[in-house]
Amino acid sequence: MTDALDTVFAALADPTRRAILTMLLEDDMAVTDVAEPFEMSLAGISKHLAILAGAGLITQEKRGRVKWCKLEPDALRAASVWMQGFGQFEPVNLDAFERFLEAELQQDASEAPFQGD
Amino acid sequence: MTDALDTVFAALADPTRRAILTMLLEDDMAVTDVAEPFEMSLAGISKHLAILAGAGLITQEKRGRVKWCKLEPDALRAASVWMQGFGQFEPVNLDAFERFLEAELQQDASEAPFQGD
DNA sequence: GGCATATTCAACCATCCGGTTGACGATCGG
DNA sequence: CCGATCGTCAACCGGATGGTTGAATATGCC
Numbered sequence: 001m002t003d004a005l006d007t008v009f010a011a012l013a014d015p016t017r018r019a020i021l022t023m024l025l026e027d028d029m030a031v032t033d034v035a036e037p038f039e040m041s042l043a044g045i046s047k048h049l050a051i052l053a054g055a056g057l058i059t060q061e062k063r064g065r066v067k068w069c070k071l072e073p074d075a076l077r078a079a080s081v082w083m084q085g086f087g088q089f090e091p092v093n094l095d096a097f098e099r100f101l102e103a104e105l106q107q108d109a110s111e112a113p114f115q116g117d
Numbered sequence: 118m119t120d121a122l123d124t125v126f127a128a129l130a131d132p133t134r135r136a137i138l139t140m141l142l143e144d145d146m147a148v149t150d151v152a153e154p155f156e157m158s159l160a161g162i163s164k165h166l167a168i169l170a171g172a173g174l175i176t177q178e179k180r181g182r183v184k185w186c187k188l189e190p191d192a193l194r195a196a197s198v199w200m201q202g203f204g205q206f207e208p209v210n211l212d213a214f215e216r217f218l219e220a221e222l223q224q225d226a227s228e229a230p231f232q233g234d
Numbered sequence: 235g236g237c238a239t240a241t242t243c244a245a246c247c248a249t250c251c252g253g254t255t256g257a258c259g260a261t262c263g264g
Numbered sequence: 265c266c267g268a269t270c271g272t273c274a275a276c277c278g279g280a281t282g283g284t285t286g287a288a289t290a291t292g293c294c
Binding site (some may be wrong): 003018080083 | 120122123126127129130131132135138139142188190191193194196197199200201202203204
């Protein structure tokens, strides 16, 4: 009965794990490098990474002896959608947003120096 | 050092609590009524409500002997914003999007006296 | 006043969580 | 082959969490 939302929200509930995710926004990182800024044992960080991976928020790929951690922001989508049900805050009306993107695209095309294609 | 995000995400990590929040979308409810659909003691639900209140996700107001629980969706905003930092869910230039919505609105108003969906 | 209803408190329990340390298995480089 | 590096595993610890029960506290009703 343990929902995917359970694990995602639980993973996000820890500040160390949120910090790790933020770091991974920049780039993929090896476990050791992830651990470096924290005052915590490597094993501790390794556990946190396992939890993040369990929630699908990161994936880990071992190349040689180095294990690379990659952010998987898509795993946030379900949680984001769930929250959307409560609010006005999550801004976007998707329909309107698509019209917006289309309009923007056409505008860009008409503004560009080379119009014909 | 326990961040507001910690408590909000932790509160959301439990399915019972998420279900309670969903119920409260409909309307404010008394504690006993919140508890009714769950196979759990009233005291158990009371604890969950305390956690939700602690995260600011609900407020409780006692009127007579009944304590009414009210959803406070605004408490989700910080969490939502945090998530948006990772997202592709909403990669938007909000300013431009708002201008677009406004323009669309005016266009609708001038073009169609009535427009169904 | 006295009883029923609404809710919490307190104590307790099992389990999970975040963290540590130390040993271990892989893998790279010389 | 040897030593250093990368990372996890296993055992352990203290504290939080999710749940229970039973007693306690308000409040409402007749």
